[in-house]
Amino acid sequence: MRLFDHAAATPLRVSVREALAAAEPLANPSSTHRAGQRARAVLEDARERIAAALGAHPTEVVLTSGGTESANLALKGAWWASGPVGARGALVVPVGEHHATLDAVEWLEREGAEVRRIGVDARAVTDAAALAAALPGAAVATMLWASNELGSLQPVAEVAAAAAAAGVPLHLDAVGAVGHVPVDFAASGAAMLSVASHKLGGPHGVGALLVRRDARLEALHHGGGQQRGLRSGTQDALGASLFALALEEAVAELATEAERHRRLTDRILAAVRPLPGVRVPAAEDRLPHIAHLVVEGEGGRAAQGEALQFLLDEAGFAVSNGSACSAGVARESHVVRACGLEGVAPLRLSLGRTTAEEDVDALIAVLPGAIARARALG
Known part of the structure; x- marks a missing residue:
């Protein structure tokens, strides 16, 4: 199977596998004995390396556990900390965000939060002016660094400046961006930033929320008071170390891999753009490793994304139709819908460090036939 869904998860790096195989059991890093302090040293070394790679301070x-927990901690924590019940500010959220963000916001809305939703354009780019206008009286604002489906880069600098001027903490979801475009937490102006290990070739179930030292958050859960009291619980020193290793390598190879991925995704898009019924919503100003296209139906019928995904899967290609997935049940992509694209089959093709030229050659050879069949099936 040729993997063209690296945006969902990319395979473990060789260095990470080797480090995992050679790892010795670690004690609880909160323990005061020598074994615990050895684990603490591994943990804090990893924290320092993660901070250095992302332009943050170790504290x-x-x-x-990953991007979902990070987004929940950022949004719920900032809203809870914004004031007493009945006097908290609004949540400002673009409609094209990942479901980890949208579902957390919807939960808070049921708890009484005011939510100000911001539209996106046909490329899934957030309306920065509308977001800035919604900031007065807000408790927290959030935005992707880049669309996780279309790959479109978002107006991070403009929104961060507006949030700073309004005194509103900004959370940036950089889970899909880190390792593909430069991400510097301090330079971004954000109060919080999410990142996840499995997008970088590290283990699943490990991630981080970068929290500026002056940001005010309430914890999601309580216990031993670890990590500034924001995330109690025994910390995974080995997981943090493997995450740091994957992150360092991803950042070190970013320039060369971004150039290679851009060349390959440009080839894919050039091959499909002339095909009947194919549109490319976000060809420019996008993450270099993502090629996103939509396929229109024919004869007045709506195209089916699941059909296109199944046809490519049968041909030996693991792809994504960009739809949200909950408990293994595919749903229509809310991002494509927010872009005003109706009755189309979305296809997200995402590359990684293991994607070779011959993989792209093979994909380009089968795409026209798969697209034609999917359009005919309606």
């Missing part, structure tokens, strides 16, 4: 690195 700003709050280790989590």
Whole structure:
């Protein structure tokens, strides 16, 4: 199977596998005995390396289980900390965000939070002016660094400046961007930033929320008070170390891999753009490793993304139709819908460090036939 869904998860790096195989059991890093302090040293070394790779201070690195927990901690924590019940500010959220963000916001809305939703354009780019106008009186604002489906880069600098001027903490979801475009937490102006290990060739279930030292958050859960009291619980020293290793390598190879991925995704898009019924919403200003296209139906019928995905899977290609998935049940992509694209089959093709030229050659050879069949099936 040729993997063209690296945006969902990319395989473990060789260095990470080797480090995992050679790892010795570690004690609880909160223990005061020598074994515990050895584990603490591994943990804090990893925290320092993660901070250095992302332009943060080590104390700003709050280790989590991944992007979903990080987004929940950022949004719920900032809203809860914004004032007493009945006097909290609004949540400002673009409609094209990942479901980890949208579902957390919807939960808070049921708890009484005011939510100000911001539209996106046909490329899934957030309306920065509308977001800035929604900031007065807000408790927290959030935005992707880049669309996780279309790959479109978002107006990070403009939104961060507006949030700073309004005194509103900004959370940036950089889970899909880190390792593909430069990400510097301090330079971004954000109060919080999410990142996840499995997008970088590290283990699943490990991630971080970078939290600026002056940001005010309430914890999601309580216990031993670890990590500035923001994320209690025994910390995974080995997982943090493997995460740091994957992150360092991803950042070190970013320039060369971004150039290679851009060349390959440009080839894919050039091959499909002339095909009947194919549109490319976000060809420019996008993450270099993502090629996103939509396929229109024919004869007045709506195209089916699941059909296109199944046809490519049968041909030996693991791809994504960009739809949200909950408990293994595919749903229509809310991002494509927010872009105003109706009755189309979305296809997200995402590359990684293991994607070779011959993989792209093979994909380009089968794409026209798969697209034609999917259009005919309606």
